[in-house]
Amino acid sequence: MWLYEKKLQYPVKVSKCDPMMAKYLMEQYGGADGELSAALRYLNQRYSIPNEVIGLLTDIGTEEFSHLEMIATMIYKLTKDATPEQLKAAGLGEHYVMHDHALYYQNSAGDAFTATYLQAKGDPIADLYEDIAAEEKARATYQWLIDMTDDVDLQDGLKFLREREIVHSQRFREAVEILKVERDKQKFF
Amino acid sequence: MHKYSSYKTYTPYISKYDPCPPMKVKSYSTPINLYLGFQPMNLPQYQAREALQKGTLWPALYSPYEKVKMRKPLFSKPQTQPELQPEEEEMD
Amino acid sequence: MAGKKQEMYDEQLLQLQEIDFVLLELNLYLDTHPGDIQAIQQYNQLAMKRKQMQMEFEAAYGPLLHYGQSYTKYPFQWIESPWPWQV
Numbered sequence: 001m002w003l004y005e006k007k008l009q010y011p012v013k014v015s016k017c018d019p020m021m022a023k024y025l026m027e028q029y030g031g032a033d034g035e036l037s038a039a040l041r042y043l044n045q046r047y048s049i050p051n052e053v054i055g056l057l058t059d060i061g062t063e064e065f066s067h068l069e070m071i072a073t074m075i076y077k078l079t080k081d082a083t084p085e086q087l088k089a090a091g092l093g094e095h096y097v098m099h100d101h102a103l104y105y106q107n108s109a110g111d112a113f114t115a116t117y118l119q120a121k122g123d124p125i126a127d128l129y130e131d132i133a134a135e136e137k138a139r140a141t142y143q144w145l146i147d148m149t150d151d152v153d154l155q156d157g158l159k160f161l162r163e164r165e166i167v168h169s170q171r172f173r174e175a176v177e178i179l180k181v182e183r184d185k186q187k188f189f
Numbered sequence: 190m191h192k193y194s195s196y197k198t199y200t201p202y203i204s205k206y207d208p209c210p211p212m213k214v215k216s217y218s219t220p221i222n223l224y225l226g227f228q229p230m231n232l233p234q235y236q237a238r239e240a241l242q243k244g245t246l247w248p249a250l251y252s253p254y255e256k257v258k259m260r261k262p263l264f265s266k267p268q269t270q271p272e273l274q275p276e277e278e279e280m281d
Numbered sequence: 282m283a284g285k286k287q288e289m290y291d292e293q294l295l296q297l298q299e300i301d302f303v304l305l306e307l308n309l310y311l312d313t314h315p316g317d318i319q320a321i322q323q324y325n326q327l328a329m330k331r332k333q334m335q336m337e338f339e340a341a342y343g344p345l346l347h348y349g350q351s352y353t354k355y356p357f358q359w360i361e362s363p364w365p366w367q368v
Binding site for chain 3 (some may be wrong): 007
Binding site (some may be wrong): 140142163166167 | 222251254
């Protein structure tokens with residue numbers, strides 16, 4: 001089971017009313033390499049992976065939900081008091097018609113989240129390489145998002161999230177190292 | 190010990206028929222996880238406040254991104270090298 | 282919340298976020314380095330300190346956890362604003 005903790009992992013600050021940036025940030029909310037994808041990908045893979053890496057998938061998958069909450073907070077704050085006219089000007093007119101100010105799991109182009117973003121081959125190396133690639137793609141997305149805003153406070157949160165992708169990728173790379181050693185010889189050491 | 194840089198640069202081919210002013214140098218990130226291998230034990234740690242602010246507990250894993258316009262080509266003349274120092278980390 | 286109270290809340294929340302982040306980083310590290318005894322000692326020490334900080338924070342600002350993992354005053358404090366994304 002999971003527990004909810006009533007705090008963000010990292011303080012999210014947004015200093016500029018910028019609904020267009022909210023639209024871009026949806027890439028990390030409901031996009032292919034976004035935080036929802038990441039959380040669901042890892043937490044789903046852990047049922048069919050050797051015991052040594054179940055803990056890692058559980059812990060990183062859980063952390064991704066706290067990143068999802070950070071992205072949601074950014075989008076919420078960037079759109080909270082925006083008028084329909086402002087949303088329209090930001091390319092969120094269709095979003096307003098369908099969802100008002102509600103958040104929705106979709107990418108920056110408005111495509112709804114789909115389970116096809118997730119892979120689970122059941123082959124531990126294939127799945128971990130998938131996870132490493134997902135982290136690198138999310139890292140790149142955060143770079144392009146940082147490029148798209150001059151709000152220093154928003155950049156600060158995005159830089160934190162980008163660094164987390166690097167650490168996660170590092171841990172997944174270590175998981176591959178753990179799984180590739182000669183398992184049957186290990187017990188004689 | 191070897192040095193690593195957190196990004197690399199390359200020069201795309203420029204055609205006189207390209208309609209936009211050319212980006213002469215392009216760059217891409219090469220974060221620390223490409224070089225570190227299995228993290229060694231007992232690496233130095235940040236204090237808690239700095240760790241949260243940086244997004245990692247270990248200076249050896251910190252691999253920041255600079256906005257494109259702030260980046261300098263790595264292969265340009267030696268006098269640009271000192272500016273690149275903060276980008277470089279020493280590691281085992 | 283405003284003024285001094287907001288500042289106090291921000292600072293105490295930040296301290297909690299800091300120690301929790303160190304614990305999370307150590308957790309992921311230990312997932313792939315389960316035999317690092319020094320990291321385990323650091324993890325356990327910080328976990329103890331974290332429990333203390335959680336009690337102090339909750340006494341001042343209300344429960345961090347639900348489902349009986351935090352105490353509550355009357356009336357039920359869990360449902361009180363602000364929620365994390367509202368702060």
